[in-house]
Amino acid sequence: MADLVNLTIDGRAVQVPPQTLVIDAAKTVGIEIPAFCYYEGLSLQAACRMCLVEVEKMPKMMTACTLPVAEGMIVRTETEQVKQARKYTLEFLLTNHPLDCPVCDKGGECELQDMVFRYGAGESRYTEEKVHTPEKQFSPVVFFDAPRCILCFRCVRICNEGMGVNALGVINRGVVSEIAPNVGDHLECDECGACIDICPVGALTSGTYRYQTRPWEMTHVGTICTHCGDGCKTTLGTRNDEIIRGNNRDRSGINGEFLCIKGRYAFDFYNHPERLQAPMVRVNGKLEEVSWAQALEVVARKFDATVSANGSFGVIGSNHTSNEENFYLQKFAREVLKTNNIDHHRTGDVVTLLDAMSGTKSQLATVADLYDRKAVLVLGADLALEHPLLSYQIRANYRHHQAHVYAITPGEVREDKYTVASIRVGGGPASKKGDLGVIPGKEVGATTSGPGSHPVGGPGVVPNAEAGAHFDPVNGPGKATGSPTGFVVPANVKSITGNYFDALESLRDQLKAEPELVILFDDSIKGADVRALVEFAESLGIPVKFICLVDYANSRGAVDMGLTPELFPGYKPTGASGMHVSEMTGSDLDVLWVVGANPLKGAVKRKAGFLVVQDMFLTETAQQADVVLPAASAYEKSGTVTNTTGEVQQLTRAVNTMGAKPDLEIMGFIAREMGVAGQLGPWVANVVFEEIRKNVRGYSLPMPVIATGGAAQSMPVNGRIAVDDLSALVHSDHNGLFASGTLGRYSKVLNSVLESHLSR
Amino acid sequence: MLFNEPHPLETRVLTRRFGKPDTAAIEGYLADDGYQGFLKAAKMTPEQIIEQVKISNLRGRGGAGFPTGMKWSFVPRTSPKPKYIVVNGDESEPGTCKDRVLIENDPHQLIEGVLIAGLAVDAHAGYVYIRGEYRYLIDVMDKAIAEAYAKGWLGKNIQGTGFDFDLYTHTGAGAYECGEESALLESLEGKRGIPRIRPPFPAVAGAFQCPTILNNVETFCAVPYILREGGQAFADLGIPKAGGTKMTCLTGHVNRPGVYELKLGFPVKQMIEEVGGGMRNGKKLKAFIPGGSSCPVLTASELEGANMDYDSMAARKTMLGSGGVIIMDEDTCMVKAALRIMRFYAHESCGWCIPCREGTTWLKKILTRFHEGQGTRTDINLIGDIAKNMLGRTFCPLGDAAAMPTISIVEKFRDEFEDHLNGKPCAYEPAGVVTV
Numbered sequence A: 001m002a003d004l005v006n007l008t009i010d011g012r013a014v015q016v017p018p019q020t021l022v023i024d025a026a027k028t029v030g031i032e033i034p035a036f037c038y039y040e041g042l043s044l045q046a047a048c049r050m051c052l053v054e055v056e057k058m059p060k061m062m063t064a065c066t067l068p069v070a071e072g073m074i075v076r077t078e079t080e081q082v083k084q085a086r087k088y089t090l091e092f093l094l095t096n097h098p099l100d101c102p103v104c105d106k107g108g109e110c111e112l113q114d115m116v117f118r119y120g121a122g123e124s125r126y127t128e129e130k131v132h133t134p135e136k137q138f139s140p141v142v143f144f145d146a147p148r149c150i151l152c153f154r155c156v157r158i159c160n161e162g163m164g165v166n167a168l169g170v171i172n173r174g175v176v177s178e179i180a181p182n183v184g185d186h187l188e189c190d191e192c193g194a195c196i197d198i199c200p201v202g203a204l205t206s207g208t209y210r211y212q213t214r215p216w217e218m219t220h221v222g223t224i225c226t227h228c229g230d231g232c233k234t235t236l237g238t239r240n241d242e243i244i245r246g247n248n249r250d251r252s253g254i255n256g257e258f259l260c261i262k263g264r265y266a267f268d269f270y271n272h273p274e275r276l277q278a279p280m281v282r283v284n285g286k287l288e289e290v291s292w293a294q295a296l297e298v299v300a301r302k303f304d305a306t307v308s309a310n311g312s313f314g315v316i317g318s319n320h321t322s323n324e325e326n327f328y329l330q331k332f333a334r335e336v337l338k339t340n341n342i343d344h345h346r347t348g349d350v351v352t353l354l355d356a357m358s359g360t361k362s363q364l365a366t367v368a369d370l371y372d373r374k375a376v377l378v379l380g381a382d383l384a385l386e387h388p389l390l391s392y393q394i395r396a397n398y399r400h401h402q403a404h405v406y407a408i409t410p411g412e413v414r415e416d417k418y419t420v421a422s423i424r425v426g427g428g429p430a431s432k433k434g435d436l437g438v439i440p441g442k443e444v445g446a447t448t449s450g451p452g453s454h455p456v457g458g459p460g461v462v463p464n465a466e467a468g469a470h471f472d473p474v475n476g477p478g479k480a481t482g483s484p485t486g487f488v489v490p491a492n493v494k495s496i497t498g499n500y501f502d503a504l505e506s507l508r509d510q511l512k513a514e515p516e517l518v519i520l521f522d523d524s525i526k527g528a529d530v531r532a533l534v535e536f537a538e539s540l541g542i543p544v545k546f547i548c549l550v551d552y553a554n555s556r557g558a559v560d561m562g563l564t565p566e567l568f569p570g571y572k573p574t575g576a577s578g579m580h581v582s583e584m585t586g587s588d589l590d591v592l593w594v595v596g597a598n599p600l601k602g603a604v605k606r607k608a609g610f611l612v613v614q615d616m617f618l619t620e621t622a623q624q625a626d627v628v629l630p631a632a633s634a635y636e637k638s639g640t641v642t643n644t645t646g647e648v649q650q651l652t653r654a655v656n657t658m659g660a661k662p663d664l665e666i667m668g669f670i671a672r673e674m675g676v677a678g679q680l681g682p683w684v685a686n687v688v689f690e691e692i693r694k695n696v697r698g699y700s701l702p703m704p705v706i707a708t709g710g711a712a713q714s715m716p717v718n719g720r721i722a723v724d725d726l727s728a729l730v731h732s733d734h735n736g737l738f739a740s741g742t743l744g745r746y747s748k749v750l751n752s753v754l755e756s757h758l759s760r
Numbered sequence B: 001m002l003f004n005e006p007h008p009l010e011t012r013v014l015t016r017r018f019g020k021p022d023t024a025a026i027e028g029y030l031a032d033d034g035y036q037g038f039l040k041a042a043k044m045t046p047e048q049i050i051e052q053v054k055i056s057n058l059r060g061r062g063g064a065g066f067p068t069g070m071k072w073s074f075v076p077r078t079s080p081k082p083k084y085i086v087v088n089g090d091e092s093e094p095g096t097c098k099d100r101v102l103i104e105n106d107p108h109q110l111i112e113g114v115l116i117a118g119l120a121v122d123a124h125a126g127y128v129y130i131r132g133e134y135r136y137l138i139d140v141m142d143k144a145i146a147e148a149y150a151k152g153w154l155g156k157n158i159q160g161t162g163f164d165f166d167l168y169t170h171t172g173a174g175a176y177e178c179g180e181e182s183a184l185l186e187s188l189e190g191k192r193g194i195p196r197i198r199p200p201f202p203a204v205a206g207a208f209q210c211p212t213i214l215n216n217v218e219t220f221c222a223v224p225y226i227l228r229e230g231g232q233a234f235a236d237l238g239i240p241k242a243g244g245t246k247m248t249c250l251t252g253h254v255n256r257p258g259v260y261e262l263k264l265g266f267p268v269k270q271m272i273e274e275v276g277g278g279m280r281n282g283k284k285l286k287a288f289i290p291g292g293s294s295c296p297v298l299t300a301s302e303l304e305g306a307n308m309d310y311d312s313m314a315a316r317k318t319m320l321g322s323g324g325v326i327i328m329d330e331d332t333c334m335v336k337a338a339l340r341i342m343r344f345y346a347h348e349s350c351g352w353c354i355p356c357r358e359g360t361t362w363l364k365k366i367l368t369r370f371h372e373g374q375g376t377r378t379d380i381n382l383i384g385d386i387a388k389n390m391l392g393r394t395f396c397p398l399g400d401a402a403a404m405p406t407i408s409i410v411e412k413f414r415d416e417f418e419d420h421l422n423g424k425p426c427a428y429e430p431a432g433v434v435t436v
């Protein structure tokens, strides 16, 4: 091909596109050039000098991590000089390294160990005293052991460039240079732990994982984070049926290596001491632990009796349970309990979007689109707090492709740092969003902006962090240069008193000029507004893709699987009426069956004659139940979930909790007890998924992709969805970074971070 | 006044006004043909200005000796971005103390040089970056800038030429590395003083990622003369390929240390014997550093026939550098000299890259132990070996600067290292006293 560059590396012909770095060109022919500071996607450093190679006609060895290929270039990576340089660079590194590998968390997974093993010298000539500084705690989840640090500046860059937080930096110079947190002795940041994850050595360690295990003692299970609707893949490290670590080092999911604090640490709710491990039945007004057999019998008999008596049922499903469970639940409700009173907490107006889009050119976006498309428009949401992965993707798109980003939001958002235009709508108080969540016994107020996205500047301008005192900014977006460049385009932030559509109109000409656009919106846009938005998008005459933001791991799947009175699975209108959540909790139904939800939270008194609750904890709803059935968490079951972009991914069981059962199994046992198991079919996740693939519109997805841990986007429903506008029922919880609905209360990590943030 | 008595062998071009009463004031500068070079340049095209600088054979005085006219011609004048002029006044190279006298005695000469550079590349703003320890010079510079604004030599429409230029001072915080051009720019932008990856070079992406001319104070100070008297006149002062004079800082064991302006190509022997008044106390010369502590050391015998110019020093595998001459007599302990130099670099390493960050401190520790009599024979080779493993492998030239003198001292004065072995006290120190 004409536009490829030809070069020779170690005698092998290599063809790569122009601008490829030598280090990457070498990879294409299987030649590894060792590197510490080079990290794909982050700015170039040339700091560690591990990647020095010989290049013909160059007087000195060159860093392969910063050298672009050139036609006819001849590179040698295995000469005596190169090998010797690597050996001595490692010797230099080890001079002040404590070599406490036997007790280091990273032992066995450490890039320094691997490098020394492969390229290092067998011995050190260093006989002087080492520089030592004591270990520090930067936050509840971040610890720092400076002597182990090799100063590759990956942590600084992932925090600044990747997260847009800029909480880590370097202090001092020379051999006593040290990574330091942004506020005195501690970090004020997203607590995402990306710095720990990216650290090649054991310098940054995790508050939850440190000194817990040797890495090789763990089993690794790839599954999906259960917290927000973004659907990150997380790899859980388990040992003796216990989860000890979450990360995504193999970058296999839609999130690459990204995880927020919830995906990385907040799996810990699963072994909270208050976790339910035995079924309970109300006896003489008190909940008492009973056997599964007894509990199931009580439920089945009550269900049977109510069905025979033509009594009334209500069924409330969950935003966290799997597609299979939701599908089975609605089938159970509709076919066995003969009720159309089935609903769940709706967090985004997916239904109206799909209906409005039908017959138009608009499409649904994937998580990957946020990284690839040329322009992105955010409506309403503070993504960095509520949808960390989506925010990360957009940031990466801006850094790598200079994507044009627009934000129309009530308050400041992190995207302001690099938007083409940011518009504050409402003109009222900056924001009502960003609720940090609730600590047991302590109500937390709203904050306008999360940690790390501290408001900068007054209304009108976001000062350019890169600008000098006398600088008239006219430069382009940041490029990888020697220093960690942040975001250099000053945002154009305007405040208007109008609404979202006034703001959209003011951007019309700019948006029209974009080659393509992805629009994200939260529950600020629902019902007629969604239709108007789709109309606006169509009128731009450019390809537009949409993301309707929803709150939890399977919020989207709950709508898809028909957990509403008005729709069957696959958005087929039922044509029948049925009660919604608040109607069900507010009326005296004979039986209310709640699976994985907490509709009675906040002192709501139960009205139903009989209440069955499947949950992990004794929530406000469970406390009022007649029967409580202990349910397994997402990490203790298999199945599939559908994220906010409609991408379907597989849950894989990582651990078991004694006494608790997956909701699908519980429902299956109830069916068996009632003698309707045959009618409902097997309650095995993959069999139910087969049924979904065959019967649910949009879900005839390629099984190999999902079964191997990939994501497949459910197809949009083509055709109108003729139901009433029920958008008034749509309400997002607007969980901040450190909250996750009821579930978040049971995470020790989230609580400790909240407490430390509040106590300063 | 911070200036030694002038010497008749000097050629006073940059220092022509030194010693006059109140030399820093604008009135005196104007009375001595000040700003005439600028007025001349204002009537020339940028190409013509750069051509004169090329003809002058002026080479950068910050240490690397890069031809200044060529550097200026790299600036993309048609770029829509603003262009900047940055003066490197970070002067921190051990043995170097020339920029300070230039600023202190004739700040307007520097301002004029900057203005001419501004004309040459269509820049309208400049920064004088002054080493943090030179606190008092910022006042001198600020005062001169204020005078220039007041008298219409800075600001809008300078002297009716239609040319606008603003000049600001900026202080470093005490880091040698901030003299390295790209680290200086980072520091100027308010960031940590670490060097940048090049390319791009400052001429294309310098201050605030905009095209920038960055030169040493002395380099800019030579420019007014070049415009006033013509590039050829300046070139004729020096030798082929290196025009003009060099501010030479004679330091160490000579009778009359000081800053002298000597023609390029001035014989070293004559410089020591006549300008410097000969070796102190009639001692013999042991070691000679031509241009700041970053240069390889020369022995007395290597100085035969040497001249103070780029080629003569390159032929001796060292460098003219910044003009910071360090002269060491026969009573100098070369182990201690190596240690003293390495203490500096270990302290000043910015910490960005592994070989320099770890290597300088390792060497400092070995040399300290060695000088205290705790060295072993293997240490001698180790010292040279560590330095060689830094050379050419670090991110910026500071690592080379630490390695080069060390390698040369170990090679040329190995016997002195041998003398320190087996717990022997340093022969040059008064008994029992070990000071560095």
Ligand SMILES: Cc1cc2nc3c(=O)[nH]c(=O)nc-3n(C[C@H](O)[C@H](O)[C@H](O)COP(=O)(O)O)c2cc1C
Binding pocket: B059, B060, B061, B062, B063, B064, B065, B066, B068, B088, B089, B090, B091, B092, B093, B176, B177, B178, B179, B180, B181, B182, B214, B215, B216, B217, B219, B396, B397, B398, B401
């Ligand atoms: C570690 C280091 C320190 C330096 N310090 C100075 C300095 O203090 N002053 C200076 O003018 N140049 C210094 N330089 C050289 C500058 O990088 C640059 O080459 C010079 O300022 C360019 O100006 P010139 O072309 O006029 O010499 C230093 C270079 C290095 C590598």
Ligand code: SF4
Binding pocket: A148, A149, A150, A151, A152, A153, A154, A155, A156, A179, A195, A198, A199, A200, A201, A203, A204
């Ligand atoms: S803490 Fe880890 S990631 Fe950060 S600079 Fe040190 S070694 Fe690199």
Ligand code: SF4
Binding pocket: A225, A226, A227, A228, A229, A230, A231, A232, A255, A258, A259, A260, A261, A262, A263, A264, A387, A388, A389, A390
């Ligand atoms: S909470 Fe959301 S963004 Fe965070 S790891 Fe889980 S899915 Fe990803």
Ligand code: SF4
Binding pocket: B177, B195, B348, B349, B350, B351, B352, B353, B354, B356, B357, B394, B395, B396, B397, B398, B399, B400
């Ligand atoms: S050689 Fe490396 S550590 Fe030393 S000053 Fe330069 S960049 Fe910093």
Ligand code: FES
Binding pocket: A034, A035, A036, A037, A038, A045, A046, A047, A048, A049, A050, A051, A052, A063, A064, A065, A066
């Ligand atoms: S990987 Fe190239 S210098 Fe670190």
